Amino acid sequence: MADTVNRTLDPQVDRRGFLKGCTMAAAALGLSDAMIPKLVEAAATAERPRVIWLHFQECTGCTETLLRGSHPDLARLILDIISLDYHETVMAAAGHQAEHNLMETVEKHPFILVVEGAIPRKDGGIYCKIAGKTAMDILAEVAPKASAIISIGTCASFGGVQAASPNPTGAAGVQDYPELVGGTPIINIPGCPPNPIAFLGTVLHYLTFKRLPALDSMNRPLFAYGRRIHDQCERRAHFNEGRFVEQYGDEFHKLGYCLYKVGCKGPETFANCPAVRFNDVSVWPVSVGHGCTGCTEPNFWDTMTPFYERLPNVTIPVAGIVAGADSVGKKVLGVTAAAVGIHAAVGIGKRLVKGKSSDDE
Numbered sequence: 001m002a003d004t005v006n007r008t009l010d011p012q013v014d015r016r017g018f019l020k021g022c023t024m025a026a027a028a029l030g031l032s033d034a035m036i037p038k039l040v041e042a043a044a045t046a047e048r049p050r051v052i053w054l055h056f057q058e059c060t061g062c063t064e065t066l067l068r069g070s071h072p073d074l075a076r077l078i079l080d081i082i083s084l085d086y087h088e089t090v091m092a093a094a095g096h097q098a099e100h101n102l103m104e105t106v107e108k109h110p111f112i113l114v115v116e117g118a119i120p121r122k123d124g125g126i127y128c129k130i131a132g133k134t135a136m137d138i139l140a141e142v143a144p145k146a147s148a149i150i151s152i153g154t155c156a157s158f159g160g161v162q163a164a165s166p167n168p169t170g171a172a173g174v175q176d177y178p179e180l181v182g183g184t185p186i187i188n189i190p191g192c193p194p195n196p197i198a199f200l201g202t203v204l205h206y207l208t209f210k211r212l213p214a215l216d217s218m219n220r221p222l223f224a225y226g227r228r229i230h231d232q233c234e235r236r237a238h239f240n241e242g243r244f245v246e247q248y249g250d251e252f253h254k255l256g257y258c259l260y261k262v263g264c265k266g267p268e269t270f271a272n273c274p275a276v277r278f279n280d281v282s283v284w285p286v287s288v289g290h291g292c293t294g295c296t297e298p299n300f301w302d303t304m305t306p307f308y309e310r311l312p313n314v315t316i317p318v319a320g321i322v323a324g325a326d327s328v329g330k331k332v333l334g335v336t337a338a339a340v341g342i343h344a345a346v347g348i349g350k351r352l353v354k355g356k357s358s359d360d361e
């Protein structure tokens with residue numbers, strides 16, 4: 001297997017980097033170490049899946065994040081695993097040659113479609129055109145023939161900033177166009193931008209098991225979006241104990257207290273950001289002092305803003321009592337005091353009963 005890996009790898013991706021990338025993906029997928037060789041074998045196959053990557057209303061941030069990933073170089077690793085037949089940002093072809101390459105893959109080969117960016121529908125979709133065609137036309141032409149569709153980033157998944165109120169172009173995510181994509185299965189990998197490991201894990205799962213990973217109700221892979229950020233955050237203990245940053249730069253901020261009161265949207269956001277961090281470094285936005293903005297959730301530009309104001313009505317269980325974040329510290333003290341009082345009362349009662357029994361004797 002090692003010889004196969006070395007033959008198929010890009011010269012600038014050594015075997016150690018290749019194995020490290022597969023190991024990171026396996027960890028993100030929640031697979032045991034025993035499954036890593038299977039991922040490696042699937043990734044090293046000589047027959048790489050063809051991928052068409054379409055760009056619509058977006059900033060190219062999802063692609064840029066993928067290209068600039070390091071330790072290992074995820075872009076080179078992914079490009080070694082797949083055959084990227086069409087991608088406007090990285091391909092050498094342009095104009096008619098690029099369009100010819102696109103349609104040749106669509107008409108002659110099985111392929112996976114990756115979509116980056118929202119699709120506008122207002123005024124016939126004129127707000128996004130490529131080669132004289134609207135994004136809606138291109139999606140209708142390509143998507144029904146794909147084996148699967150991966151919507152990468154929040155824009156392609158849910159519309160993103162383009163779809164924020166008042167949404168002047170009528171932008172929407174890929175899954176909002178069932179009449180254009182037909183019955184092609186869709187998997188959403190939201191984030192602004194998403195972690196490249198979520199994309200790599202999805203591709204490796206598809207190659208290894210010949211099916212998409214398990215999805216939630218929003219078509220997001222459960223391995224990456226199955227838990228709230230709040231439940232994995234290293235600041236969660238401070239939240240539970242009622243220790244909050246009151247404003248950025250205060251003494252509590254310096255002590256690493258919970259950022260909920262200054263706008264962290266972790267309690268309402270599903271992603272694995274605390275567990276799988278960008279570029280294989282030991283920090284992420286919340287750990288360095290900036291609250292989560294909820295970028296993996298639908299309509300987050302509307303529902304999560306203002307970004308630096310707290311979410312309303314967030315409650316947590318404390319010793320069996322549901323308490324608001326403002327009162328959690330007091331509740332903890334109250335529960336403790338009540339427990340001490342009950343213990344004392346029980347002790348006094350026992351002593352009284354014992355004394356009465358002695359008198360009866």
